[in-house]
Amino acid sequence: MSLRIVVTVKYVPDATGDRHFADDLTVDRDDVDGLLSELDEYAVEQALQIADEADDAEITVLTVGPEDAKDALRKALSMGADKAIHVEDDDLHGTDAIGTSLVLAKAIEKAGYDLVISGMASTDGTAGIVPALLAERLGVPQVTLLSEVSVEDGVVKGRRDGDSASEQLEASLPAVVSVTDQSGEARYPSFKGIMAAKKKPVESWDLEDLEIEADEVGLEGAWTKVDSATERPARTAGTIVKDEGEGGKQLAEFLAGQKFI
Amino acid sequence: MAEVLVYVDHVDGAVRKPTLELLTLARRIGEPVAVALGSGAEATAPALAEHGAVKVLTHDAAEYADYLVVPKVDALQAAYEAVSPAAVLVPSSAEGKEIAARLAIRIGSGIITDATDLEAGDEGPVATQSAFAASFTTKSRVAKGTPVITVKPNSAAVEAAPAAGAVEALAVSFSEKATGTKVTARTPRESTGRPELTEAAIVVSGGRGVNGAENFSIIENLADSLGAAVGASRAAVDAGWYPHTNQVGQTGKSVSPQLYIASGISGAIQHRAGMQTSKTIVAINKDAEAPIFDLVDYGVVGDLFEVVPQLTEEIKTRKG
Numbered sequence: 001m002s003l004r005i006v007v008t009v010k011y012v013p014d015a016t017g018d019r020h021f022a023d024d025l026t027v028d029r030d031d032v033d034g035l036l037s038e039l040d041e042y043a044v045e046q047a048l049q050i051a052d053e054a055d056d057a058e059i060t061v062l063t064v065g066p067e068d069a070k071d072a073l074r075k076a077l078s079m080g081a082d083k084a085i086h087v088e089d090d091d092l093h094g095t096d097a098i099g100t101s102l103v104l105a106k107a108i109e110k111a112g113y114d115l116v117i118s119g120m121a122s123t124d125g126t127a128g129i130v131p132a133l134l135a136e137r138l139g140v141p142q143v144t145l146l147s148e149v150s151v152e153d154g155v156v157k158g159r160r161d162g163d164s165a166s167e168q169l170e171a172s173l174p175a176v177v178s179v180t181d182q183s184g185e186a187r188y189p190s191f192k193g194i195m196a197a198k199k200k201p202v203e204s205w206d207l208e209d210l211e212i213e214a215d216e217v218g219l220e221g222a223w224t225k226v227d228s229a230t231e232r233p234a235r236t237a238g239t240i241v242k243d244e245g246e247g248g249k250q251l252a253e254f255l256a257g258q259k260f261i
Numbered sequence: 262m263a264e265v266l267v268y269v270d271h272v273d274g275a276v277r278k279p280t281l282e283l284l285t286l287a288r289r290i291g292e293p294v295a296v297a298l299g300s301g302a303e304a305t306a307p308a309l310a311e312h313g314a315v316k317v318l319t320h321d322a323a324e325y326a327d328y329l330v331v332p333k334v335d336a337l338q339a340a341y342e343a344v345s346p347a348a349v350l351v352p353s354s355a356e357g358k359e360i361a362a363r364l365a366i367r368i369g370s371g372i373i374t375d376a377t378d379l380e381a382g383d384e385g386p387v388a389t390q391s392a393f394a395a396s397f398t399t400k401s402r403v404a405k406g407t408p409v410i411t412v413k414p415n416s417a418a419v420e421a422a423p424a425a426g427a428v429e430a431l432a433v434s435f436s437e438k439a440t441g442t443k444v445t446a447r448t449p450r451e452s453t454g455r456p457e458l459t460e461a462a463i464v465v466s467g468g469r470g471v472n473g474a475e476n477f478s479i480i481e482n483l484a485d486s487l488g489a490a491v492g493a494s495r496a497a498v499d500a501g502w503y504p505h506t507n508q509v510g511q512t513g514k515s516v517s518p519q520l521y522i523a524s525g526i527s528g529a530i531q532h533r534a535g536m537q538t539s540k541t542i543v544a545i546n547k548d549a550e551a552p553i554f555d556l557v558d559y560g561v562v563g564d565l566f567e568v569v570p571q572l573t574e575e576i577k578t579r580k581g
Binding site: 015016019020021025039096097098101120121123124126127128129132133135136137139140141142143144145147157160161162163164165166167168169170171172175180181182222223224225226227228229230231232235238239240241242243245246247248249250251252254255256258260261 | 272329330331334354355356358359361362363365366367370371372373374375387391392393394395396397398399400401402403404405406438441442443444445446447448449450457463487505506511512519520530531534537541542543545549554555556557558559560561562563564567568569570571572573574575576579580
């Protein structure tokens with residue numbers, strides 16, 4: 001039977017752009033170009049490698065987001081994923097991590113899956129909790145933050161490098177996996193891949209398709225509330241000296257003045 | 262007074278500093294009740310009592326080491342049900358965030374991650390967070406259920422506040438899901454003898470300019486002269502010059518020390534995201550146009566192979 005892989009991806013504002021908050025304190029997505037979160041490219045890459053090793057596999061990329069989020073799906077399709085699902089609904093605006101995990105979990109169940117692969121975190125929210133939330137909601141093993149992953153005979157294995165130890169993990173499918181940026185560089189879409197992606201199916205689902213009530217998600221339904229967002233004041237300009245042979249000593253003098261020595 | 266659950270991060274009974282910081286924050290909201298799990302759990306009690314824990318709930322079982330995350334979620338949920346706290350605070354480690362997230366789903370609560378400060382508020386605890394590579398500061402609260410909040414290291418001072426710290430055994434029955442992900446092998450990381458990167462008062466980092474694994478000894482020597490932790494930029498880590506566990510930046514650690522010294526680091530957004538909340542920032546870089554100089558309190562435009570050893574020598578001389 002075919003190995004059904006669902007890769008969750010997020011469309012995020014470009015980190016090199018001037019990211020800011022909209023008036024309702026959600027992430028402003030209008031003024032900054034968006035793209036597939038870089039950390040999700042690693043998830044797509046590992047899915048492709050696992051699919052290559054399997055006799056028969058199908059990769060579905062799944063995103064929750066506004067109209068433009070299709071760009072993220074197209075990128076993943078051009079890298080080699082087979083099909084895509086876009087969950088889009090006006091009532092989703094302002095949904096937080098708990099709400100997003102509800103939508104993703106319902107969509108994953110509706111799509112059917114043996115293996116879910118996510119990135120380690122998004123590059124905008126950066127919390128990194130969605131994979132654990134998905135495992136909890138789906139009631140399947142969580143095999144997260146892997147820098148190495150493989151699937152064989154219905155078992156997923158991987159290496160999780162923590163601060164105090166490196167662990168080898170093992171779980172039976174179905175399971176939720178997340179991979180780090182140490183898992184292996186993501187491939188660039190080839191010209192052929194980009195052309196092929198244009199013909200690959202992208203399904204659109206809304207909240208009704210997933211049997212989710214509008215008040216369970218969105219800004220009003222959010223489990224957390226942002227009261228204020230303040231731009232951090234620019235750091236005041238410091239002293240910059242050119243090293244003329246005494247740079248190290250001058251720096252030591254500064255550090256001593258600040259009581260660090 | 263309301264009780265606040267504090268999840269304890271410890272190594273065989275030695276409580277790690279971020280947990281003591283959590284106790285400082287917990288005392289702003291209520292009476293801290295600590296939850297310590299695994300080998301050495303009971304040994305955490307004296308340190309926790311000294312810093313304000315009125316109770317220490319403990320439980321040890323092989324499952325905590327043998328299976329990933331879920332046994333700890335089961336135990337924290339048991340503690341939650343036993344105490345009915347006003348909030349649950351967890352250290353913002355990779356594992357801490359996963360435990361907190363799963364607990365939030367189970368108890369029907371919202372979650373805030375990576376808080377850098379916490380105050381009591383009329384509608385529950387108000388958490389401060391950094392957003393968009395620390396270019397914004399937000400204040401948020403949990404709107405549904407009992408607030409579950411993870412807090413980053415260095416978010417509060419460790420304060421002595423002696424309390425009873427009475428040890429109580431926590432009754433835990435593991436769920437069917439607890440044994441879903443087996444830990445088949447564990448290789449402890451060798452200690453470098455240097456402070457933990459996220460907890461250190463001073464961090465000395467090297468980047469592309471260090472130009473080779475063998476040259477990182479220059480960075481390490483400077484760090485050792487200051488009793489500092491060693492960090493590395495993504496460029497240096499990707500090149501294989503220094504371990505990923507030392508990476509500072511968006512996909513590595515985010516640090517907020519009293520002093521951050523960047524050597525041979527240009528200061529790309531990916532790096533700035535992990536260090537720009539540092540109190541004092543110092544940089545050494547050949548390129549006067551490097552963006553890191555926009556952040557610094559003091560910068561030296563020069564060759565790090567000249568400047569850093571001279572700085573190290575001068576520090577050693579001054580320290581006698």
